[in-house]
Amino acid sequence: MVPLSYYLVLSGILFTCGVLGFLIKRNIITIFMSIELMLNGVNLSFVAFAAHWQALSGQVFVFFVMVVAAAETAVGLAIIIAVFRTRATLNVDHVNLLKL
Amino acid sequence: MAQYFTGTDYLLSLPVVLLTLFALGILLIDLMLPKQLKWVNAVTAFAGVLFATAGVWRIQAVYAKGAGGYLGRFAFMQSMLVDRFAIYFFYLFLAGTALAILISVRYLEIENEHHGEFYALMLLSVVGMMCMAAGYDIVLIFIGLELMAISTYVLVGFLRRDRRSNEAALKYLLLGAFSSGIFAYGLSLFYGLTGSTNLRAIGNALQHQMMVRNGHADPVAVLALITTATGLLFKIAAVPFHQWAPDAYEGAPTSITGFMSVAVKAAAWAMLLRILVFGLYPLRSVYLPLIIFVSIATMTGANLAALTQNNLKRLLAYSSIAHVGYMLLGLVALASVDYTQPAFYDGFKGILLYLMVYTFMNLGAFAVITSLRNREVIGDEIDDIAGLYFRAPTEAIMMLIFLLSLAGIPPLAGFYGKYFIFLSLIESKHYVLASLAVLYAVFGLYYYMRIANSMLMREPLEKELLPLSWGMRAALGVTAVATVFIGIFPNWFIEAVNWSLGLTQATPIAGLMK
Numbered sequence: 001m002v003p004l005s006y007y008l009v010l011s012g013i014l015f016t017c018g019v020l021g022f023l024i025k026r027n028i029i030t031i032f033m034s035i036e037l038m039l040n041g042v043n044l045s046f047v048a049f050a051a052h053w054q055a056l057s058g059q060v061f062v063f064f065v066m067v068v069a070a071a072e073t074a075v076g077l078a079i080i081i082a083v084f085r086t087r088a089t090l091n092v093d094h095v096n097l098l099k100l
Numbered sequence: 101m102a103q104y105f106t107g108t109d110y111l112l113s114l115p116v117v118l119l120t121l122f123a124l125g126i127l128l129i130d131l132m133l134p135k136q137l138k139w140v141n142a143v144t145a146f147a148g149v150l151f152a153t154a155g156v157w158r159i160q161a162v163y164a165k166g167a168g169g170y171l172g173r174f175a176f177m178q179s180m181l182v183d184r185f186a187i188y189f190f191y192l193f194l195a196g197t198a199l200a201i202l203i204s205v206r207y208l209e210i211e212n213e214h215h216g217e218f219y220a221l222m223l224l225s226v227v228g229m230m231c232m233a234a235g236y237d238i239v240l241i242f243i244g245l246e247l248m249a250i251s252t253y254v255l256v257g258f259l260r261r262d263r264r265s266n267e268a269a270l271k272y273l274l275l276g277a278f279s280s281g282i283f284a285y286g287l288s289l290f291y292g293l294t295g296s297t298n299l300r301a302i303g304n305a306l307q308h309q310m311m312v313r314n315g316h317a318d319p320v321a322v323l324a325l326i327t328t329a330t331g332l333l334f335k336i337a338a339v340p341f342h343q344w345a346p347d348a349y350e351g352a353p354t355s356i357t358g359f360m361s362v363a364v365k366a367a368a369w370a371m372l373l374r375i376l377v378f379g380l381y382p383l384r385s386v387y388l389p390l391i392i393f394v395s396i397a398t399m400t401g402a403n404l405a406a407l408t409q410n411n412l413k414r415l416l417a418y419s420s421i422a423h424v425g426y427m428l429l430g431l432v433a434l435a436s437v438d439y440t441q442p443a444f445y446d447g448f449k450g451i452l453l454y455l456m457v458y459t460f461m462n463l464g465a466f467a468v469i470t471s472l473r474n475r476e477v478i479g480d481e482i483d484d485i486a487g488l489y490f491r492a493p494t495e496a497i498m499m500l501i502f503l504l505s506l507a508g509i510p511p512l513a514g515f516y517g518k519y520f521i522f523l524s525l526i527e528s529k530h531y532v533l534a535s536l537a538v539l540y541a542v543f544g545l546y547y548y549m550r551i552a553n554s555m556l557m558r559e560p561l562e563k564e565l566l567p568l569s570w571g572m573r574a575a576l577g578v579t580a581v582a583t584v585f586i587g588i589f590p591n592w593f594i595e596a597v598n599w600s601l602g603l604t605q606a607t608p609i610a611g612l613m614k
Contacts, residue, residue, distance in 0.1 A: 008292075015285055022278055031274060038281035042288050049292035057297045058288075061239050065284060068246040072277050075250050079257050079273055083266045092274075095267050098347040 007048035015041030112175040114155035122148025123223040130216025138214040145219035179237035188600035189233035196363035202571035204355040225251035229367035256352040268351020275344040283331025289324030299379035307382040335368035339401035349417035358466030398425030403543040433524035443527035450520030457513040464579030465502040487560025513586035
């Protein structure tokens with residue numbers, strides 16, 4: 001039996017990787033993947049806690065997070081395509097029309 | 101707790117179901133409509149809002165009657181709490197949506213993007229908002245939040261051939277998804293600490309843990325609180341989590357900017373109050389310093405940034421961030437005292453009244469900016485509003501009313517929003533914060549008067565009269581009348597807020613927190 005803390009440390013690492021990727025990476029697709037990584041960290045921690053409390057509600061939350069992540073990806077990729085069509089770049093630093 | 105769903109559950113979800121059906125109906129009808137009949141979609145959406153309002157009215161009549169009635173009812177195994185607080189917010193969302201629909205029709209025709217999806221997405225985002233306001237379970241609140249947010253991402257990018265609209269949607273999407281991730285991580289830690297997804301169960305478990313640890317919070321609880329609060333503050337666009345707001349507001353279609361600044365913001369506030377005040381009330385001593393810091397930063401940052409803006413939408417975006425700063429002060433007052441004190445209720449009242457007043461005056465101001473969009477003119481620069489008085493005198497005077505109300509000049513509605521906030525601050529002995537807030541209100545006066553100056557004193561760049569659609573006239577009339585009326589007869593509206601907090605009852609809203 002793997003103790004709860006192992007899962008939590010792993011979920012913390014996944015989440016931190018996601019946050020760092022979001023902040024450091026410049027490619028929109030990579031940023032998007034970093035957000036997915038964050039959500040997977042959340043999922044892991046929910047599942048681990050659900051097993052710890054012997055309750056299903058945590059696993060239900062995970063299902064909904066997955067659904068939400070899929071919907072967000074669908075909308076996100078559509079928006080990325082629209083952006084790419086008007087600018088032909090995927091670097092966030094070049095998407096800078098709206099400024100002070 | 102009932103193990104199966106009854107008629108009560110379904111009645112309580114009636115507005116949500118109606119709005120969903122109308123949204124799907126619009127998507128179907130849209131396929132059959134020729135290009136010049138697309139306004140039928142707007143009529144259908146408006147009818148949907150009216151039906152949903154009737155549904156909320158029905159719930160109110162049956163389950164939240166006057167004195168002696170119930171404060172609210174749980175539905176769907178305690179995952180939904182339709183209480184007066186939620187009903188109050190339902191009305192706010194529906195009013196904001198109805199007005200936004202009215203101002204959208206002509207604007208979309210000019211932009212040549214008049215599709216039925218626009219209205220369907222608007223109604224679906226209201227469904228999400230209702231789940232956020234009535235959610236009593238973090239699963240439902242999270243789903244509602246995402247339903248609202250994803251619909252709004254699409255609406256922001258609705259002018260898909262416009263580079264600014266695309267960019268705004270991209271920035272809003274990335275930062276919105278990022279903040280949702282942080283928020284969900286916080287929720288997972290609370291679930292781990294308490295073993296439940298129900299807000300009341302989470303609150304009770306946290307209360308118990310605080311007692312066991314002699315009033316000190318668990319470090320994990322502090323981490324969970326910080327991540328959850330970060331997500332919530334992102335959604336209401338408080339400094340330092342506000343960077344997405346000016347960009348998203350500037351690039352979005354103007355009517356959607358208005359919609360986002362009132363209905364979406366009110367929903368984020370409903371969620372924030374539900375979680376921080378109902379669920380995490382035992383941790384209030386932990387989040388109080390955080391909220392004080394954020395409210396000062398928000399008022400300072402937004403008011404200073406608004407001074408130099410030349411784009412009207414961006415200026416109003418910063419002004420709406422500044423208003424969030426004032427509302428956060430109500431939360432400061434509310435969280436620094438026990439719920440038996442008057443400051444608790446005055447702070448709560450202040451936030452709710454502020455949101456109502458803000459819905460009308462801010463949407464009114466955005467309606468005026470929307471009407472500036474005309475043939476070749478985008479109409480969102482401060483030069484575009486120059487000489488509006490000579491092109492559309494009635495509209496210019498209405499805009500002046502909205503601006504004065506946003507600045508908080510009595511006897512207009514905006515004054516009463518600020519009044520209760522400042523009152524609650526003084527009652528809870530935050531004298532420095534109260535004087536700081538008054539000082540920043542003066543800054544606000546400067547940048548609002550800059551718009552008024554350009555509108556009334558300068559020569560117009562174009563001479564022709566500004567054409568106004570019927571929908572626009574109706575929306576402007578309603579918002580202007582409401583802004584003046586709330587200011588002159590505030591008692592009725594204060595009564596409505598008292599009602600929503602259950603202050604007319606023997607057990608006010610705090611009774612739900614025990």
